[in-house]
Amino acid sequence: xxxxxxxxxxxxTKTGKRIMLECSQTKGHDRMYWxxxxxxxxxxxxxxxxxxxxxxxxxxxxxxxxxxQAQAKFSLSLESAxxxxxxxxxCATSDATGADTQYFGPGTRLTVL
Amino acid sequence: xxxxxxxxxxxxxxxxxxVSMNCTSSSIFNTWLWYKQEPGEGPVLLIALYKAGELTSxxxxxxxxxxxxxxxxxxxxxxxxxxxxxxxxAGRGMNSGYSTLTFGKGTMLLVSP
Numbered sequence: 001x002x003x004x005x006x007x008x009x010x011x012x013t014k015t016g017k018r019i020m021l022e023c024s025q026t027k028g029h030d031r032m033y034w035x036x037x038x039x040x041x042x043x044x045x046x047x048x049x050x051x052x053x054x055x056x057x058x059x060x061x062x063x064x065x066x067x068x069q070a071q072a073k074f075s076l077s078l079e080s081a082x083x084x085x086x087x088x089x090x091c092a093t094s095d096a097t098g099a100d101t102q103y104f105g106p107g108t109r110l111t112v113l
Numbered sequence: 114x115x116x117x118x119x120x121x122x123x124x125x126x127x128x129x130x131x132v133s134m135n136c137t138s139s140s141i142f143n144t145w146l147w148y149k150q151e152p153g154e155g156p157v158l159l160i161a162l163y164k165a166g167e168l169t170s171x172x173x174x175x176x177x178x179x180x181x182x183x184x185x186x187x188x189x190x191x192x193x194x195x196x197x198x199x200x201x202x203a204g205r206g207m208n209s210g211y212s213t214l215t216f217g218k219g220t221m222l223l224v225s226p
Binding site (some may be wrong): 004018033040041042043044045049058090092100101102104105106107 | 119126144146148154155156157158163201203205213214216217218219
């Protein structure tokens with residue numbers, strides 16, 4: 001079984017719709033992250049959480065919100081999706097007590113029409 | 114914020130050739146990581162570097178943490194078709210109080226059989 005899972009893997013939605021992307025991990029890591037990947041731009045950090053109820057903005061948090069209600073789950077929401085939020089979204093986890101290396105989920109491809 | 118310059122942007126090589134790619138930063142990093150991303154998947158950690166001057170191998174891959182702490186390179190020897198993918202460097206800054214990574218924009222590697 002995969003250590004970091006993301007649902008859905010693909011989603012097509014319309015402008016203005018509310019969307020939630022889910023991330024779950026079985027690694028027991030305390031830290032979780034959401035990234036966005038666009039062609040030619042690499043990975044950019046949206047939000048991160050170092051513990052349950054801890055939320056921190058990343059490089060590009062505008063238009064997004066997150067929720068960390070349990071250690072194993074970190075959800076990303078787009079309250080009102082817009083076309084330039086079309087991208088690949090990745091969740092990652094890391095262990096603060098170890099080397100803090102980040103491990104990524106398989107990604108969610110989101111298309112906003 | 115911190116920025117990483119990764120080069121080259123892309124490489125198209127013949128099977129059996131050696132490959133070299135590098136990342137440079139305007140600021141000092143205390144950790145360098147190299148990831149590989151295959152189509153439809155999330156980035157997978159290849160090599161982690163934690164000390165200036167450190168040289169680490171993982172099979173045909175070798176990476177080094179630059180002495181100045183501002184650069185790192187990744188070499189792949191005797192490339193094979195399954196080496197195809199996007200390679201990302203990532204660094205964690207010396208002055209960062211938070212465990213977030215800065216990613217390079219990636220090097221796309223294509224290998225011709």
